[in-house]
Amino acid sequence: MYRLLRKIALTAKVVVPEKELLLLDTETLGQELSSSIKKLFQGSLSIREVAAGSSNAEEQELTALSNSYYDIERFGIRFVASPRHADMLFVSGPVSRNMTEGLRRTYAATPDPKIVVAIGDGAIDGGVYRDSYGVWNSVSDVIPVDFQIPGDPPSPKVVLASLLKILRETEKSTDVSSENK
């Protein structure tokens, strides 16, 4: 019973964006995101993506975010090369044994405060790889996870909408006005 309660307490929030968010077009979503990032991160949100044994589906969707259609850099979101520069970690895949140490080190190398987001079903509970011999089943088994974005893979727009929800949740939990002083 205790273990179950503990698991519930420790499990990250699964972010399922509201329907109305998904109905918005990319432009409006982006404006919302941009104003949220201005408040929380002074205008730029840096994300480091860690592919911890994923099938590359999530990576393809995330790469699509940077193409000329979505072009998230105009909203202040950047994928950076080093966790030292990152505010947020995107982790995809069920965490293969070989990537465990790498994921831990990346987590340790990311400066606090940081937001860890598990992307895709694989990262949440192993997905189709669940219980296979080489994986941990979920990112939260290795490092603490704050949010989870379901989908196999989540489409770029879902990721954007979820990101907006995550930022709103973060905004709610931190008193931004006091921190900026």
Added chain:
Amino acid sequence: MEFLLTPASVLLLFAFFFIGSVGAVFIERLFSDNGKMAGFWGHGFALLGSLLGLAISVSVLFFGQGIAFTLPTVFPNFLLDFRLDGIAAFFFGIISLVSALASIYGFGYQKHFYGKYRLGVFSFFYNAFIASLLLVPIANHALFFLLAWELMSVASYFLVVFENQKEENIKAGFLYFLMTHFGTVFVMIAFFLAYKATGSFLFDDWRAATGTITPLIQGIIFGAALIGFGTKAGIIPLHIWLPEAHPAAPSHVSALMSGVMVKTALFMLFRFFFDFFPGAPMEWGLVIILIGSLSALLGILYALSENDIKRLFAFSTVENVGIILLGLGAGVTFFSIGLESFALFSLAAALYHTLNHAIFKSLLFLGAGSVVEATGTRNMESYGGLIKLLPFTAGFFLVGSLAISAFPPFNGFASEWLTFQSLFIGMTSAEMIIKVVFFIAIGSLVFTSGLAAACFVKTFGATFLARPRTEEAKNAKEVSVFMLLPMGILALLSFLLGINATTVVASLIAIIASIGLIRPVTLQFPFSEFIQARADFAAILPLESIALLLGLVFLLSFGAIWFVTRSRKIVVGPTWDCGTPLGPRGEITSGSFSRSLVTIFRGILRPTRQSTVEYHDEDMRYFIKSQEIRTSMSDPYRKGIYQPIGVVLHFLASQARRIQSGNVNMYILYLFLTLIILLLWATHV
């Protein structure tokens, strides 16, 4: 106090060195303790003598009264004539100071040699070397001077080859012996021509003969002196012995050779151009400036490409001698066109840099000695991370590096700044040729200063920063207190001479004025004018204010950093390595640091590169088993100048062998023929 200004004190000083040198040989026989006692005896008496020398020179300068006396000899044309005037006392003081500190260092360094080499022999030559170094500036008779000069060369030769189990030291010693005698030949030419022109070997008579010598003879004397003493000072292209001989000697001897022995040559150039035969034509000044520019620029370029820590310092000595020559040459030029106060200013810059270089170069050589002692190698590629293992040595070394790179508030800044000032004064001159030469000199000095900073960033970084690259460097231990103390004193001096620049310059001007450029020759120094000169210089050289300002800037910036980051939490974690473990092999080493600069200057440095690759499968060259790359610099002087001379000499020698039949009758015939020719010539004339 009175005693210090008498001839007896000077003689007592040399008695100390005599007891130190001869006594050490007997002591080594008496005790069978691997030469420990002999080493302490030798270094101890050298220390006593040097301290006395320092006291004498300080009291001579302080009381403004010289010492001059003559000892009788049995030879009619050979006088042991001593003259310790202001300028001599200045060099005497530098030599005493550096040798006193080197001797203290020797107490710690000598354990290097226990059981391996004979410390009694070392002490003998060490004391003889310092004694002859001290004789050179005060010898006032040409033949006496040559005796001291030769003694200095021979004693230092034996110190260079002292570690005779290494073959490269013997080679270095041979080259040094050859080059130093090449220089001595030209010194003798200069001396004998001066004798021919004045009829005396006494330097005092030369001073009196001013203006009576024909310009041609004077020109030849100057040229011969410049080549002769330039060889000892290490001007390019006569410098080739420096990077070989200085590293080969034990480190405190390297400090003496590099820090003060090259200065004796500069001292003699100073004597020749300003004391013996003042009024050299302007062209000589310009020639000296050009030689100085070339030596400074090429010296630092070679230093930059060097990976052997002591060879690097030897090349840096070539550079600094060049900078001193810039000041000297500017002095000659100004004096010849009648700008006496500017000449004084430039000479003060030259002497200041002489003093400073003696201090920071010996500091660096002693530091290098400690590093070599701790790691067992002179190759900078094998160091790394020593700042944690040798914290004090690293600190003193840093002071030396900052001083030699001319960073305020250390002393190198003050003298280089002065040299720049004197060169800028020359730029305002009316004559085109002076303008052009001074312009070249300024360009070269600007370039040299920048490269010097790069060079010592490289030296300090490759030696002390990052992580140890070899097992030896990993197990290095801090050196003994005997070796740290002299470095500490030198570092402190370097700082004090930097912040008291106006005082130093004013006293240097007083010393230069004392040799009688402007006033009649006298052994009294115009120290009464010292206070006024100091005030004059404080107005144009606000070094104290600069130092104070810099200190303030430092304090303010550290304060600002503290204020901004005061609430920041510091978390220490491993370096982010992108998954590739970081090791010592990934470090920027000495070679890789200078690589880009070497590439820029490859026209001058001519780097060579050889690589050999070994494959796992020779037929299918996909997988490399091992790869070896050797990079080095070609030596254009040896290839272009010295080797052809060697070939010619060898050819002449083999021709001369033809008449050497080995038959005694033949030699008697030669003698007979020579006699007849001489008789015929004598009757004819």
